Amino acid sequence: MAVVKLEQLSKSVVQGPSLSTGAIPTKDWMDTPAVFKPGNFAYQAKVEKVEYLDSQKDLSFPNAREWSPDEDDWKLPEDWKEIILQGLKERLDKFRSLKIFMDCCVRCGACADKCHFFLGTGDPKNMPVMRAELLRSVYRNDFTLAGKIMGKMAGAREMTVGVLKEWFMYSYQCTECRRCSVFCPYGIDTAEVTMMLRELLHLVGVGINWILEPASNSNRTGNHMGLQPHTFKDNVDFLAEDVENLTGVKINHSFNRKGAEVLFITPSADVFAEPGLYTAMGYLALFEEIGLDYTWSTYASEGGNFGLFTNNELMKKLNAKMYAEAKRLGVKYIIGGECGHMWRVLHQYMDTMNGPADFLEVPKSSITGTVFDNAASTKMIHISEFTADLIRHNKLKFDPSRNDHVKATYHDSCNPARAMGLMDEPRYILDHVVNNWVEMPENTIREQTFCCGSGTGLNTDEIMELRMRAGLPRANAVKHVIDKHDVNMLSCVCAIDRATLTSLMDYWNPGCGVCGVSELVGNALVMKGENRQELTEGLRTLV
Amino acid sequence: MKYAFSFLAVIALILIAWLGSQIPGMEYLFGVAIPYLAILVFLGGFVYRVMQWAKSPVPFPIQTTCGQGKSLDFIKRDKLDCPNTNSEVIARMFLEIFAFRSLFRNTKSELHEGPKITYESSKWLWLFALIFHYSFLVIVLRHMRLFTNPVPGWIQAIELGDAMLQIGAPTLYLTNIGLVLGVVLLFGRRLTNPHVRFISLVNDYFPLVLILGIAITGILMRYFLRTDIDIVNIKALLVGLATLQPVISAEIGAIFYIHIFLVSVLLAYFPFSKLMHLGGVFMSPTRNMKNNTRAVRHINPWNDPNIKPHSYAGYEDEFREYMVDAGIPVEKELPPKKDEA
Ligand code: SF4
């Protein structure tokens, strides 16, 4: 999909007739159907991917078929409506959050302009409150007294194919970033609503390939990229060799090794493509330097979890590999790499779904002796927590001037910020490894951070314009510090970000790179016995 | 349209009460039966709704963290926005419920040429909401004087505070102005802010207009139509209602019946509307949960223990040959190759 030119999009965002530029739609939203055309929807899941997932024990992904969102007939099962309404009823009974969020919204509009999709597209249905109303209207119609008696007057509407199509469109224009939830007086989290919508859509076979393919890969090969064990190992070996070439220090790492103290799991994207590769090199250098007794796993070779973007069952099934592998290998605890949605699952879901991990020990750094009580139950800690603790105890020697080619800023990924509260560990690390880094404006960082615009499996090329629009608030904040402070590097702790922000920067702010915090750690690390060349670009230097 | 309908509906309600209460013998319907029914519906409905919510479990801890969580001891944590203990959660909830803290954060974004997006603090909604809700609360509390005999000291204290300005006779209550002002501001905001106007439903305009009707009839009664009503009889009736021995001993005045009818409608409407946010705000999982989820396991009652990962054995079976070739340890060795045997 050819992406619209920068000048054109810049104009269109500001001047195009949209609710965010002041043009008020004259039609009621219920009378405005969703129209699919190339570029405004992510491709439907391939038949074989849906079939594969459906064939797995414990999973249900029915109605695999050839179809396309821009065709009229979506080939839904005959009783699709009963399935959806029944599915909604079940979820209302299973999730208090859903009930409360359906009942309590007062349409105050505090969330309206907090969503990056709304800011970038101006589409009124991208206001979080509207997104939720798409479901709420059906909920009113079938599950509330007022809706049953008063119908449309009370904001109720019947479930129709048109409504279902609208759900599809707008639940895939939400990255479940939770920014809206921060501003809502009742904490209504439209991400939860989006999750429910996506679950409901899967019940009738409506899903996108960019999510279901990685998810099925992850189930089979252990990681989203579909790297088979030998390839996964090759990739890591290759990175280890690179580190050795650059620093002169031989990297000792292992795979599926029983009896290691630590199992290390990171998103497979880190060993697959730039710039994530450099972050992975940073991990390798760091672990080597401190002599950590750890192993990679090819079976649990994915930190991320695209199940989170489909339904609870798949999320649980994919996540379960982590504990299963930790148990099989007999490690003491798990360290997780840099990734946003991965940590949403690890922090808020894993223990509940797949715990208790009583075969593991409360994480205790063998280097500093620190006991990580905050992970006393999950037994899994974040690489930034681990690294910050090492720095605090002076276990690492840095030469921050090795990062002097970098003038960095820091992007809080949605999930660590708003679903975990991990904000200052990466900043603490940055303070020690780079001489120059600055914050973006305060309404765009920490709990108010803006999404990259392509999370929750929307990192697919066919919706590039949508992604660039949704990423605009983030890109704009970066531009601010580029103009003001000559920033040339956007650091983050998220593998999806490393991919998506790269496209975003190339589009809106060409010349600004993207890196993981661990890459900057690796750059600045003074290693024992090193024989380092002049690395003008740190771990990225070509030698 | 939607707001016009709300006005029509409230006007219709006023007419019903006005005309209805004039029919001889109907005083008891409007003064006793309907208020009782409304209170029953309100209490029953409220409890029912809260119980309905409580029936659904909270399967996952989905707190929205709005600050640094508890991790290493040298990382300063935000106890209020990322609570880790019950008392911290209570503090967070207290500020949310009594100070509308999330609304205090509100910003207004604007798109400029460039493109450039700016965010400005915007506290209007917070301010309007505070004026409205606190005025409403004080008025409700003040009204308790009508149901009690003797009037408790705390109610008198509230009245005294509310009449602080000492203007006019009967003295002007600040909250009367506050409530009308609050309604007008919130209503005006709904009409003038394009985002909010777009999302507003009849469900949003109607309660505002209804409350405006209640406020105006109340103000008329207190300040302007005092001679038309008999305050002694009203008090007798209301104390009677509260003690379950209601009597209407004389003509009370139509304006009173209109007022009490609108209040009854509000009470009965309450549990079936968005007004239930009064209960919901206490129960929202994104706000009332602790962020200690890696330290203490949260239990999901419907967690399905049968969901298992794609097994390691199955994985190794599929890829064993590659694994052995690559020198990755395996659980089961490859079967000896036939031609070598
Ligand atoms: S901020 Fe909350 S209550 Fe207000 S419109 Fe948005 S979801 Fe509804």
Ligand code: SF4
């Ligand atoms: S979760 Fe994020 S993307 Fe979704 S509606 Fe809220 S602000 Fe928008």
